[in-house]
Amino acid sequence: MTPQPIILPGWSLAGGLLLLLLMGGASSWGIRRLVRGARQRRKGEPDWSLPQLDGATAGDSPIHRWEVRCKLVGMLGFAFLVVSLQDLRTAAVAGAITLSLLFVTRLPFDRSLARLLAMSGFLGMFLLVMPFSAPAHPGDTLIQFGNLESLPWNLRGLHKAATICLKACAVALLMEPLLATAPLTRTLQGLRRLGVPAAIGQMLLLAHRYSYVFKHEAWRMASGMRLRGFQPGSNRRALGAFGNFLGMLFVRSFERTERVYDAMQARGYRDRFPEPEPQPATAKDLLLAGFFLLLGVALLLADRCYFSTF
């Protein structure tokens, strides 16, 4: 048995979609302004900037002082518990908790905003499509617009999509307190001591460092192409130029790996980088990690026991 839809006039769908588009456009424009306001960009020039991963290590807060292994276990455990939530209200509480962490750590907001903006396209797809595509179950609230009978709008789908968005935002807001409060080398050392193979951490460190180098290289090659009158487009000539551009980037990078590796060996590299002195984990660190895990478990229990009506 499918539930009887509530019928709204057809223009409300068009109006609603228009409003949604306008709101989405305005908020993404606003965030973009906030994030890039300081940086002047020349028109038509692609944005080559790479953000700084561990930009705010100088701060002083309980999160900054937290031992890195306990921080990783506590926050990643919390993240996995948060993504298991199924209700809008508990997901909103999780989002509020991670947002409050930003205030505790006094980290700048622009990086977190940029993270939310990066997900907006993918999550917007869910918000737009899921209310229409969720099949009707008994007990659902359906809204039908005018005489568009084949396209009912399911509130359960909207609830699900909104929950996904809130969970994604909650975990994304957790990333800055997790990564920016300690130098990258220390975070990777923590991961290694937790059992992640040392090779992964070293490769990440090298790839991170060299992505700045190759970004610069690509930028120089792109300015050269622009100087010679290159017009980006999807015609045969422009794609040919893109293919040669990529090929040249790879040739240069493979040649550079040899030089980099020789230089590393000459400086005494023996399959590992020097690491900072390992921090000991105190009882306070363990307690804080336990607190985060308990918080996550409490959220999950509340989600499954009290809010399982949807």
Next chain:
Amino acid sequence: MHISDGVLPTTVALGSYALSAVIAAWSLKRTRPEALPKVAVVTATFFVASLIHIPFGPTSVHLLLPGLVGALLGASGFIAILVGLLLQSLLFQFGGLTALGANALMMGLPALACGFFFHRFKGKTAKRQMLVGGLCGGLGTMLAALLLACLLTTGGEDFFGVAKLALAAHVPVIIIETIVTALTVSFLSRVKPELLQAPFQTRRKMP
């Protein structure tokens, strides 16, 4: 398109973490240990290349490059993709940290398949390498889109509509990727053909 946090059921997220850990261990074993820093430096290039947007009609697409990673790195490609995706997730939030395993499977398995395909059929002539390279580029993106759709549908029938839209959104990427990969491979086979031999492997050739 990268899967963000909170989309996949937790069992799927954890299961794909376990599976990609197993494949990454195999990939590490197939790479010569002294070559790991070199793979890392090449990973940085792929990372930068995937930031480049190519205009397509009213929008623009960015390259995914699983086919090219597979063709150039062979079995080391999986570990390169894992590190590249981790970097993208940490720097830009393209793909969530809890969905990293799923994203690595989505891009890494096509790369391994394309690496095998390329080294099996690449032949000797530049023309054939260009053709097979282009096929690899298209095939890699297509497989990645299919895996993405499969992963999304693990959430239940509510996700079918989103999975279909994600598949459709990849069609322009597949076209661009096929052409650009073919041209890049043809450039490499003219300029530096030894790069198309999977240089960091323990054995010279893929089985």
